[in-house]
């Protein structure tokens with residue numbers, strides 16, 4: 001069986017839970033403790049499959065305290081950051097603040113930010129740059145809306161977003177980015193892309209990185225899939241050559257379901 005346990009890419013899969021605007025800091029503490037307990041109980045190997053939680057800003061301090069205090073192996077990230085570092089930007093959050101809170105990752109360019117808050121490709125590019133200024137790893141989201149998919153233009157659409165967002169990155173920066181392919185029509189709809197759909201676009205993303213940088217760099221970049229990922233469908237998606245993890249929304253606020261997603265290899269009998 002061509003499951004992910006047989007992948008030889010050398011890329012460590014990443015399962016990142018984007019809680020979106022769910023769970024206050026008390027609920028966050030409960031979820032993280034339950035998630036950690038469930039993963040440890042299943043003898044999860046965090047070095048084989050990295051696990052990150054991306055809570056709302058107001059939960060970050062609480063989750064950081066738990067991770068530090070209890071020596072949890074979960075990674076922490078935020079869902080957005082300002083393109084600016086400091087100053088008169090009411091309501092905004094600097095990447096510097098996130099770094100001080102122990103964040104490793106920050107989501108940039110999620111389709112909900114692009115659609116609901118008017119984030120343009122230029123803003124996304126500036127936020128990617130801001131993330132690197134603060135030693136945060138961007139999880140750059142790209143993906144096509146339904147009408148683009150229906151017209152068969154998903155690859156050029158996604159590559160256009162990618163090109164705009166990585167403009168000006170050094171090879172060192174580009175080599176550490178995480179890219180999440182999230183078809184907009186699959187987000188929160190229960191309509192997951194087929195594994196072949198996910199593979200087509202994830203492979204095109206990697207090929208574009210190889211064109212712009214080099215093959216070795218592209219081979220090291222993790223490309224995630226996001227959109228209605230659940231325990232029941234994750235193994236088939238992860239079996240695709242160019243899919244290196246998942247950006248999980250709804251299913252990530254259920255600790256049992258998310259732990260099961262993180263342990264997707266065990267669905268095929270391999271220990272993860």
Ligand SMILES: O=C[C@H](O)COP(=O)(O)O
Pocket residue numbers: 018110182186187188189190226227228229247248249250251
């Ligand atoms: O960031 C996560 C994605 O938007 C996917 O969300 P979903 O798993 O609820 O479809």
